[in-house]
Amino acid sequence: QVQLVESGGGLVQAGGSLRLSCAVSGRTLTNYHMGWFRQAPGKEREFVAVISWNRNTIYYADSVKGRFTISRGGAKNTVYLQMNSLEPEDTAVYYCNADTLISDSRTGRAHYWGQGTQVTVSS
Secondary structure (H helix, E strand, O other), X not given: OOEEEEEOOEEEEOOOOEEEEEEEXXXXXXXXXXXXXEEOOOOOOEEEEEEOOOOXXXXXXXXXXXXXXXXXXXXXXXXXEEEOOOOHXXXXXXXXXXXXXHHHHHHOOOOXXXXXXXXXXXX
């Protein structure tokens, strides 16, 4: 059974940084694209970033471009989200996902999802 487990969330002041990790267990998702979504209280889940299985293609939401960086570990079974210059508007539960279609990972139709990690940015 495939599981995605996020970690690295927490409380940080505006302007600070956090690094989220998402580890895959159960089997190696070698050819899976992996992405991050977030959901703030009272809002719909929104796309943050996605990276292709071979790291050649990366997309970011406009709201995080230049501040967030998505990457994959050497074994490609881990995805990271480096978040810099955090703003209170970045407060949300962050979810990672995985799918064989990058479009599905990017649009929220991914097959696999983690349980989420809370990120809170104080002003």
